[in-house]
Amino acid sequence: MTFDTELSRIGISLPTHLLDHFDEIISARGYSSRSEGIRDSIRSYITHYKWMADVKGERQGVITIIYDHEQRGLLPVLTDIQHEFMALIQASLHSHVTHTRCLEVILVRGEGSEIKTLTERLMAQKGVESVKLTTMPLTD
Numbered sequence: 001m002t003f004d005t006e007l008s009r010i011g012i013s014l015p016t017h018l019l020d021h022f023d024e025i026i027s028a029r030g031y032s033s034r035s036e037g038i039r040d041s042i043r044s045y046i047t048h049y050k051w052m053a054d055v056k057g058e059r060q061g062v063i064t065i066i067y068d069h070e071q072r073g074l075l076p077v078l079t080d081i082q083h084e085f086m087a088l089i090q091a092s093l094h095s096h097v098t099h100t101r102c103l104e105v106i107l108v109r110g111e112g113s114e115i116k117t118l119t120e121r122l123m124a125q126k127g128v129e130s131v132k133l134t135t136m137p138l139t140d
């Protein structure tokens, strides 16, 4: 098996503050190198993606989103997406965390795969810092 033995090199561009935060975390967690931290992050991202792919069937859930409201064009896009999926959305709560950051909690109910699509659409927008999805099936 060649898993983890064959290495590919990539070059990426990141906002400085994002890299600074990342470096602080990997240093606090005792990683030997930035590369190891990035490998771990990619594994978590893949695990999370697979977990999201399993969200199926009728579900009730909560999407928690943190974003920068000063990001140009972001607010109308987030609103448009939520209107597009309005059949799934039962309620939402907006809190102004700081002068630039907003926290939104969206209560959803419906087909899991559609809830997943909504979550991924929100995640993909520039200026969105984090999106978390928690769901439960509508069965006892």
Ligand code: NI
Pocket: 069, 094, 095, 096, 097, 101, 102, 103
């Ligand atoms: Ni706000």
